[in-house]
Amino acid sequence: MPREPLLRLEAIDKSFPGVHALDHVDFDLYEGETHILLGENGAGKSTLVKILSGSLPKDSGRIILRGSEVEITSSYHARSLGIGMVYQELSLIPSLSVAENIFLGRLPRRRLFFVNWPGIYKKAQQILKKLNLNIDPTVLVKSLSLAEQQLVEIAKVLSLNEQILLLDEPTSALSEEERQRLFNLVNELREGGISIIYISHRLSEVLLVGQRVTVLRDGKKIATLPVNEADEDTIIRMMVGRELKEQFPKEETSPGKPILKVQDLEVKGALHHPNFTLHEGEIVGIFGLLGAGCTTLVRALFGLQKTDSGKIYINGRRVTISSPEEAIGLGLGYLTRDRKDGLIHPMSVVSNITLASLKRISQLGLLKHRKEQRVGEKYVNELRIHPPDLTRKLMYLSGGNQQKVAVSKWLCSGSKILIFDEPTRGIDVGTKSEIFQIFNQLTKEKVGILMISSELPEILAMADRIFAMRRGTFTAEYRRGETTQEKLLKSAS
């Protein structure tokens, strides 16, 4: 028997200049359900929830909440209507403590304007405990890992006791274990009567948390189905709208000479002799849980992390790398785990793409704009960066498209050794395979790729050799096809 939905959106329309972000989208949410919003990067998912959370005005359409029409004018207004939002990009203030962040804007007061500090810490502790989080509420947010920050972000919104929760790709920064914890939490909340809109592009999450799925593509609603009808193939077809190529199009290559050799690298307390060699045309995968030292290792290779001892050889020659500039000069490229660290937000898409290859698009310090344009167009087309507008400022792209720009930057840099820390983070299925196609092309051109990933299927499929990493050292090495998800996970934990 159809109940009246708690929230109903009718023909929501939103345009940005040049992009029809939402094209008369209908959507509804019942009490106590988790409704999953799926779609490729730039399909309009984030725009829809931003309209709901009051941070973007809609152009037309009606929002009906609890049977009456509302105009949501600000995020404050949304909150007062019982709608809470967890953003995809973190919105915490790094220099404040966890507790302060959770209660930001509504710090409990004692008398007049004195803040009740013991009270805050106690309350924050309770909230964190409810989520099974082992985080000290007095520490500064900047000292937490990305995943912990994401969890604090969620804790912050949960502490508001909202009736409707909007989660925008909450798991993109989380490890397998933390993701599981979050799913449990989402399910508990739902059973407690909270309604949730959950944005994702990971199909595997659909069954675990959702009751219904709505697929968006290019700003249009394609369909809404209950999860039991939403098998992976159907959904992918709806999301992509075209025949999907093979997801991991790995092509065999025969590795050539060693190009990068790392020996006895040591960073006290973080890295203990993870020895390996990378060959021309080879993809080496490193898999480790959070804090295993994968990122420390690659930062050390790129001159961003001081090492206490150890040797690095490039093309057989011993080198010392003390800055990214030197690393790039030696033919290295590094895609950071957090894309914010690698991109210039107020700069145009094309300038971001060519940022690490300025030498190649200039002569005597003068830029060759036409050449730059061509390079930019090539990557925008190949990776289907959306919208395909080279001059658009990067900050106006959706998260997944920003990631594509970050990847493009290193693809076009001409580096011979590419280090990719989570190359597909936030990127949709369709584009993942494009990126891996380019990996293949690169390995044919004798580029060596070092790939760190927490996505087990992709590392198993794409890497020629895989190292499992734990506590700053390698615990196992497998050739391609020699191991399984379970085995790899076990060697890493």
Next chain:
Amino acid sequence: MREQRKKSSPIKNNPENGTSLAVPARISLMNQWVSMGGEVIRKILLKGGPIVAFLFLITYLTFAAPYFFTVSNGLNITRQSSMVAILAIGQTMVIIGAGIDLSVGAVLALSASMSAVAVSYWGLNLAVGILLGLGTGALMGFINGVIIAKGRIPDFVATLAMMMTARGIALILTQGLPVPSHFTALKLVGYLPAGLIWLGSGDVLGVPVPALIIVAITILGWMILTHTTLGRAIYAVGGNSEAARISGISFVRTKIFTYTIMGLLAAVAGIVVTGRLNSANALMAEGTELQSIASVVIGGTNLFGGEGGVVGSLIGAFIMGTMGNGLNLLNVSAFVQRVIMGLIIIGVVVFDQWRRRRFAV
């Protein structure tokens, strides 16, 4: 979009600004208006804010002050604005690189004093005197850059210290007196040569030399920012210095280059002013550092770095110059002028922020 802007600068990110319930009607009206006027209005409002303000100002003053819209007054404004305009071009680069240079006025005075002392007390020839002045400016800028980039000292602090130091050196050099002057212990060899005066007061076919210098420097600044790898590096460092570093852009080199150019341009401005006033002194151009920063901000460059351009700053400098001239013609007292200038700067920046949020893509 607003949300993204907010998040890129968490400091400004005050989650709620207590919007009242009256807003939705206004917003939707605004949207209608924007979509009706379409792309054109949006483009003008997005890119041409300063130009629109400038045209408004000129139109108003033309009707309000009888002598405003005349050729001679136009040339007058150009000469008066030249100093701040030249400084503003350099300041634009500094600010796009997420820096700020408070020492420009002092460096200007020091460089100008150096040139004037060299020709009128030391008896050096004009070209050498000018080169000495330019070299002094560039050196001071270079020192700023080195202290900021190598010493990792905030731009504000380093250039504040330079502001005091450069003024001090200028005072020592000129013994606190205008140059040239008969009262110094140094022997006066000659007055300022005609060539130097021509740079500030002369004209070519009726066009004031300072105007030509401004045009040349604006083109140079525009070229650097849009057509060189250095310019790209300045935007990158200003937009996100960590990301720039990871992309292989040298923070140190970029900063040093930017501040050296700034110092050099301060010296150019100093020579132009000396030529116009027929004299240099250690306390000249006080407060111009703030005027140049105001011009840049009025011109639409983001004070937090990463965005902006020189043309806006040039217009910004002319808005300031025209305003001063117009208020004089309207017989507004100098005291009241300051108040009005302050209010105008705030007004322009508030408008600028609003149009950015409202009309950004």
